Amino acid sequence: MAKKKSLEATLHEIEGIKQPTTTNNSSINKVKLQRSKQPSEKEFVEKILKGDISYLSRAITLVESTNVTHQKKANAIIEQCLPYANNSIRIGITGVPGVGKSTFIETFGKYFTNKGKKVAVLAIDPSSSINKGSILGDKTRMEELVKDQNAYIRPSPSGESLGGVAQKTRETIILCEAAGFNVVFIETVGVGQSEIAVHSMVDFFLLLKLSGAGDELQGIKRGIIEMADAIVINKADKENIKSANLAKTEFSKALHLYPLKESNWQPKVTTCSAFYNEGVDSIYNLVEDYFTLTKANGYFEKQRSKQNEYWLLETINQQLKDNFYNKSTVKEALKKYTSAIKNLKTTPFKAAEEILKLSKK
Numbered sequence: 381m382a383k384k385k386s387l388e389a390t391l392h393e394i395e396g397i398k399q400p401t402t403t404n405n406s407s408i409n410k411v412k413l414q415r416s417k418q419p420s421e422k423e424f425v426e427k428i429l430k431g432d433i434s435y436l437s438r439a440i441t442l443v444e445s446t447n448v449t450h451q452k453k454a455n456a457i458i459e460q461c462l463p464y465a466n467n468s469i470r471i472g473i474t475g476v477p478g479v480g481k482s483t484f485i486e487t488f489g490k491y492f493t494n495k496g497k498k499v500a501v502l503a504i505d506p507s508s509s510i511n512k513g514s515i516l517g518d519k520t521r522m523e524e525l526v527k528d529q530n531a532y533i534r535p536s537p538s539g540e541s542l543g544g545v546a547q548k549t550r551e552t553i554i555l556c557e558a559a560g561f562n563v564v565f566i567e568t569v570g571v572g573q574s575e576i577a578v579h580s581m582v583d584f585f586l587l588l589k590l591s592g593a594g595d596e597l598q599g600i601k602r603g604i605i606e607m608a609d610a611i612v613i614n615k616a617d618k619e620n621i622k623s624a625n626l627a628k629t630e631f632s633k634a635l636h637l638y639p640l641k642e643s644n645w646q647p648k649v650t651t652c653s654a655f656y657n658e659g660v661d662s663i664y665n666l667v668e669d670y671f672t673l674t675k676a677n678g679y680f681e682k683q684r685s686k687q688n689e690y691w692l693l694e695t696i697n698q699q700l701k702d703n704f705y706n707k708s709t710v711k712e713a714l715k716k717y718t719s720a721i722k723n724l725k726t727t728p729f730k731a732a733e734e735i736l737k738l739s740k741k
Contacts (some may be wrong), residue, residue, distance in 0.1 A: 423459045463674035470576040474568040475588030482521035484654035493530040500561035503535040591627040616651035643679040
């Protein structure tokens, strides 16, 4: 019994002290009312043009929304911001997970801001195919850049449709440019089709690689090499320096096997250690050389024009796809034929043919 009493005394919870009420109900209601008010399109545009980050973020949220009303408002804002856009350089950065993209972007971004540039980082974060969630942890991995007043970091979930996300990213670029950012970094998820989508909206495409990962020769075979304007072997420090230089030689040889790009630019290979801030200056100079060449020979403007044409067609395709799946007849037919396929009463190809016929009625 004594033992039982002792245990009860140990587990006894002492009543805590109640916190005094420090909030004012009228203040709470005022904040709630303020948040519920949506600024007008004109107010959004005026604030964005003044470089107001809060309004820029809210406008990007409208762009990313699937709500029809939000989309309509976002389109109006983008249209009014368009005359103030197209005045930045757009740099796509890709590489496999673990290559150090976030560290590189932070170091490279700080290099630009130290030279008086305003840098926007648009990071496409992979979404889970199971629970549809995204970590969106890029800000936590760029501790220094996120505190820089001349930098803005916006992570966005990739979702299920890469094409849709790419379109939204492209629209976000316009808003960032209108807000005065003259350098835009777009970080890909580092897998699959994301590189192709990002390549179609940037001026310069940079591929990050690791040395000693066993993929030097395999990497040469990949189509992504053809898209790269520069290959950077990251983490070239300490005991990795020798293998990084070897990888640099291998990739340099491989790049000379490819035909000269339409831009007349010969892709370069270099090494760096983003963590130790080594070799970043040479990458900056390389990027500067690229833009000097492409702006002088007219390729820069020509490529921007081609990209606009590409996104016109992509937007039409996306809209047609959305309209198709939103039709009530298509939704009903999908349920019907999905069940028929499960019961082996028809084939996916025959079912698709029938659904397409129904959609035309």
